[in-house]
Amino acid sequence: MEKREFRAESKRILDLMINSIYTHNEIFLRELISNASDASDKLYYNALKNGSTGLDRNSLAIDIKLNKDDRTLTIRDKGCGMSLDELENNLGTIARSGSLDFKRENEKKEDIEIIGQFGVGFYSAFMVAKNVKVVSKAFGSDKAYCWESQGADGYTIAECEKDDNGTEITLFLKDNTEDENYDEYLEEYKIKSIIKKYSDYIRYPIKMDVERSRKVEGKEEEYETYIENETLNSMVPIWRKSSSQLTDEDYNNFYMDKFYDYEKPLKVIHSSVEGNATYNMMLFIPSKAPYNYYTKEYEKGLQLYSNGVLIMEKCSDLLPDYFSFVRGLVDSQDLSLNISREMLQHDRQLKIISTNLEKKIKSELLSMLKNDRENYEKFFKNFGLQIKFGLYNNFGMNKEALQDLVLFHSSSQNKLVSLEEYVSRMKEEQKYIYYASGESIAKIEQLPQIELLKDKDYEVLFLTDDVDEFAIKILMKYNEKEFKSISEGDLGLETEEEKKENAKKSEDNKELFTLMRDSLKDKVKEVRLSTRLKSHPVCLSTEGGISIEMEKVLNQMPNDQGVKAQKVLEINANHPIFNKLVSMMDTDKEKLNNYAQILYTQALLIEGLSIEDPVAFSNAVCELMV
Ligand code: ADP
Numbered sequence: 169m170e171k172r173e174f175r176a177e178s179k180r181i182l183d184l185m186i187n188s189i190y191t192h193n194e195i196f197l198r199e200l201i202s203n204a205s206d207a208s209d210k211l212y213y214n215a216l217k218n219g220s221t222g223l224d225r226n227s228l229a230i231d232i233k234l235n236k237d238d239r240t241l242t243i244r245d246k247g248c249g250m251s252l253d254e255l256e257n258n259l260g261t262i263a264r265s266g267s268l269d270f271k272r273e274n275e276k277k278e279d280i281e282i283i284g285q286f287g288v289g290f291y292s293a294f295m296v297a298k299n300v301k302v303v304s305k306a307f308g309s310d311k312a313y314c315w316e317s318q319g320a321d322g323y324t325i326a327e328c329e330k331d332d333n334g335t336e337i338t339l340f341l342k343d344n345t346e347d348e349n350y351d352e353y354l355e356e357y358k359i360k361s362i363i364k365k366y367s368d369y370i371r372y373p374i375k376m377d378v379e380r381s382r383k384v385e386g387k388e389e390e391y392e393t394y395i396e397n398e399t400l401n402s403m404v405p406i407w408r409k410s411s412s413q414l415t416d417e418d419y420n421n422f423y424m425d426k427f428y429d430y431e432k433p434l435k436v437i438h439s440s441v442e443g444n445a446t447y448n449m450m451l452f453i454p455s456k457a458p459y460n461y462y463t464k465e466y467e468k469g470l471q472l473y474s475n476g477v478l479i480m481e482k483c484s485d486l487l488p489d490y491f492s493f494v495r496g497l498v499d500s501q502d503l504s505l506n507i508s509r510e511m512l513q514h515d516r517q518l519k520i521i522s523t524n525l526e527k528k529i530k531s532e533l534l535s536m537l538k539n540d541r542e543n544y545e546k547f548f549k550n551f552g553l554q555i556k557f558g559l560y561n562n563f564g565m566n567k568e569a570l571q572d573l574v575l576f577h578s579s580s581q582n583k584l585v586s587l588e589e590y591v592s593r594m595k596e597e598q599k600y601i602y603y604a605s606g607e608s609i610a611k612i613e614q615l616p617q618i619e620l621l622k623d624k625d626y627e628v629l630f631l632t633d634d635v636d637e638f639a640i641k642i643l644m645k646y647n648e649k650e651f652k653s654i655s656e657g658d659l660g661l662e663t664e665e666e667k668k669e670n671a672k673k674s675e676d677n678k679e680l681f682t683l684m685r686d687s688l689k690d691k692v693k694e695v696r697l698s699t700r701l702k703s704h705p706v707c708l709s710t711e712g713g714i715s716i717e718m719e720k721v722l723n724q725m726p727n728d729q730g731v732k733a734q735k736v737l738e739i740n741a742n743h744p745i746f747n748k749l750v751s752m753m754d755t756d757k758e759k760l761n762n763y764a765q766i767l768y769t770q771a772l773l774i775e776g777l778s779i780e781d782p783v784a785f786s787n788a789v790c791e792l793m794v
Pocket of ligand 1: 199203204207245247248249250258259265266267268289290291334335
């Protein structure tokens, strides 16, 4: 069967394309400057190819002219220019890219940095212009042509005069509307800021005549204006330089300038990568968390460049949430300029880059932890909470990546330690990684449950942030060693003999514990003989995975579901109070009941929990005193 060609309504395609690809008008300038830069590159490479070496890149400046009277903006390059055919083919055919062809033809050339390849950037001019005039003369030709178009209705081409090779594009700006002020693009400051934002690292100078004022010589208080041809871009992207060419100061200034921080970064990660993705990156870890870091307002992301041209200010796909504190940029020649946000998400290159970045950030942090402890602790003070959230989030999906980056306060070292360090110090017979949670280190220090562990010289991790215990529960184990709360379950501290002895004691005093539990009704699940106390008479422990600290955290949440820890009141059989309780059992059940209440309330106080009836407690204590 005969194959037919699709017909397309060029007007609609043009509309569709312009309006769906770009969200900001201002990027028309980025597109046209990128084209000018490509044209200059082509001239330069062709010259090299033909054996000429004398061409200086700086002589290929891109000029911008603003004319307020005519409401025009002109962009001129001294690049390869376009022949009659090329004007027809490249500007007359939507989605046709001469640059892509050029790239293909010169595939194996090193250092080729052509930006364009989609063949649509040029048309973004119609977002701001009602008429676009292109005057171009191909290098080596003696004829110049003028291409002109009002957009979708088509274009005209005619021969015209032009002295040098290259292209001059004049935009006749649209009339202002209620929503859009196109006059903006006739203002120096606006053009400067757009160029700084998107095209700062174009490697040809972008020049514009700007008005300046100066003192008239010899005269007080008299000023005159004059015109200066200013270069608007800084041209050399500092991330393309090798780190040996850069000083700490270069990095610091660049960071503070570019990312609006008034403090220098804590750490710089700068490298260029080749492989299944080719890119340069310069990443920074800030010294301090931004004031809004732990709020919804904070937006993560890295700047994304394609060949030095900014594609996106904050590309969030480049960073996992748990490294959202990282600032910086990625520049890759593998990415296309006019790719939309939605397309980027599925970009294979971008995925490879983000996976690499994640690994790199992690390994840099680990090496900082090993070799630059002081700075790592500074880092952890600011961003440790984020890492711990990362451990906990997504059901612990990222625990492998993050478990070596967390630090907790250690009872024996009295400083922050990593899990690896803890495990390396574990005693031979020690079964668990012990932890205790509480409001502050000082408060945990006073918990009665900790005494026995300290006696045995076991290290205990002190968990003081709300998220800590949740993160530990998700981790469950580190290096095959199970985590154990000092307030839950069997701590594994007794010898076989002690175990037998305690089991017998528990059995012998079963009635006492039952009586006490009954008097405390549903306040506790059980009253039991303690194996975790040394000098204190009582403590609370829990069963079932929700600790007292977790209960506190959950109850503060806006969507509090009234989750309760299952509490157990533990009694120290080696404390004199124990014998007293035993004796009361036969003589005075009423008194035993009072004692149970008092002991339970004491245990609540020790845990930092509020007591249900402070007046009753006070009365009960007074009664004992008199
Ligand atoms: P792209 O740059 O993605 O290829 P454009 O629509 O911006 O797409 O441009 C289409 C083609 O027009 C370019 O590929 C290039 O061949 C040609 N072109 C555009 N601007 C210029 C210029 N200033 N000088 C020479 N050729 C140009």
